Amino acid sequence: MKPTKDDTHAIVELLDVLLREGAVIQADVVVTVADIPLIGISLRATIAGMTTMTEYGMFEQWDTTHRRRTSADERTKPPSERR
Amino acid sequence: MSKHSTDAAARSEKPNDGQEVTDGRYLYCLVDPTAAEGAEITARGVEDAPVYVVRERGVAAIVHDCERTYGTEPPDTDLLTQRVLRHQQVVDAASEVFGTPLPMRFNTVFEGGNAGVTGWIRDQYDRIRGGLCSFAGTREYRISLLWDPTSFEDGAEDRDGKLRKIQQRQRQAGTGKAFLLEKQYDKRLRELKSERRTELTAALKRTVEPTARELQEQESNVSPSETPDPADREQIARVAVLADETDEAELGSRLDRLVERDGVSVRFTGPWPPYTFAPDLG
Incomplete structure (x- = not known):
């Protein structure tokens, strides 16, 4: 199987990850970092109602590029290795 | 809270729309620019802000200019979702050009312009370079x-002698005793399900470990009501795996075999930058 980035579950996970994780910087010149876990929860509920991540139009380009690359990879494999 | 953040909070006129900042730089991620000298990012940033690269020796920061931080209570979640997705799009674009980034948490904002960013990079240079090198690839x-x-419940009696025995005694018992035996049956079934969940979680870890540089078990905290599952499946474990990008296909094949062998389902997302494994930076 291949990992996905463009389904509803992936976007729910991404929001969860981005609002809670990633490097946190402790420095005087840093004004803020995300501190919004409660919003993360309501976002998950909102996004769960969406059909796909691409409703936001944010990952269509990524998806197109990814699929193009994947099919190019498939074409370069010998027939015995193709799925 | 730093002096800067206290001052910024005091200056803010619209607390729900973030804090005002002086010569702010919204930081998406840090990257290693040495493999792509002079390269720029063409993606647009959060709210269409122009994104650019700030370099300091062997570290580059992907930033946009800003006058405010983003509010932690935006007027609608749709807006925050758009912002978060655009943040991710920029990080993805940076990954394409420069390789694995050190991703920042959403809404990380520096004051003091590019000099504020580069001054901090100089202070933390060795740690940042060390992180970029260790996550490369x-x-x-x-x-x-x-x-x-x-x-699992449907086949439990066939697999477990204790359950079968309780079931037989139930058939022969009077109403009162049958009720107590039903409780015993439910308790035994709960034990078996709990054991099976533990076995399956261990099987998942064994499956991914050979391709994982690091593995971190996550809280299994997304309730079914938040992400309705059409097949009524129950989520029993979540893991984050840091793997070489060249091992992605192998990881997928190993998960295929787990699904086939143990009759489970998996959701497999990525590739993401190392959000879970990124170090906190001083």
């Missing part, structure tokens, strides 16, 4: 393990 993948407890 890796990606984070997220795997959720799901199962259908109903089909």
